[in-house]
Amino acid sequence: DGGITQSPKYLFRKEGQNVTLSCEQNLNHDAMYWYRQDPGQGLRLIYYSQIVNDFQKGDIAEGYSVSREKKESFPLTVTSAQKNPTAFYLCASSPPWGNTEAFFGQGTRLTVV
Amino acid sequence: KNQVEQSPQSLIILEGKNCTLQCNYTVSPFSNLRWYKQDTGRGPVSLTIMTFSENTKSNGRYTATLDADTKQSSLHITASQLSDSASYICVVSAQTSYDKVIFGPGTSLSVIP
Numbered sequence: 001d002g003g004i005t006q007s008p009k010y011l012f013r014k015e016g017q018n019v020t021l022s023c024e025q026n027l028n029h030d031a032m033y034w035y036r037q038d039p040g041q042g043l044r045l046i047y048y049s050q051i052v053n054d055f056q057k058g059d060i061a062e063g064y065s066v067s068r069e070k071k072e073s074f075p076l077t078v079t080s081a082q083k084n085p086t087a088f089y090l091c092a093s094s095p096p097w098g099n100t101e102a103f104f105g106q107g108t109r110l111t112v113v
Numbered sequence: 114k115n116q117v118e119q120s121p122q123s124l125i126i127l128e129g130k131n132c133t134l135q136c137n138y139t140v141s142p143f144s145n146l147r148w149y150k151q152d153t154g155r156g157p158v159s160l161t162i163m164t165f166s167e168n169t170k171s172n173g174r175y176t177a178t179l180d181a182d183t184k185q186s187s188l189h190i191t192a193s194q195l196s197d198s199a200s201y202i203c204v205v206s207a208q209t210s211y212d213k214v215i216f217g218p219g220t221s222l223s224v225i226p
Contacts, residue, residue, distance in 0.1 A: 006156075035216075042117065042202070042216035090156055101147075104156030 136203030
């Protein structure tokens, strides 16, 4: 059953802690993305990766880091440098974006307590 | 500046009625436009994708139109069902660029009995 899986669904973090969100896909897609969604706003791109061992900053990369050691996996670390990390985080994957569909995971809701 | 605007921000309709959601964009150069449906707390799911040469595309009770000259798109939902309650997101991609994918803020649709 192909798809893209994010975990955990809910995550709580204390201020000053780093936390890592998982994203795994078995669709054999080259490209993977991380977006942040805040109420009343469109999704904003944090990082994207077109190929293993390569990734690029998106519009709001500050305070975040990623790795792409395997084609299937694209974890996102929210560091203590991210001043307003509470949000809904979505991971997506696609063949080269073009006119093909992007598949989204179910999201991780991160709350700083 | 690349932008995607959607209207209305929110909409409430009675079950069985039709409705139309609007999307205006200024993304250039245009590649494609997609409509996604996002249930609360879940990842977006693609409904339709249209390229420059396509004026209309249907997916069941969902029909999307595109006017590339005026840079407007609409999503028409026929005979609404309670399960149509969700956020509908318009997404516009610039040509051949992984990071030039602009998400609209979404329209929140509530279908009531």
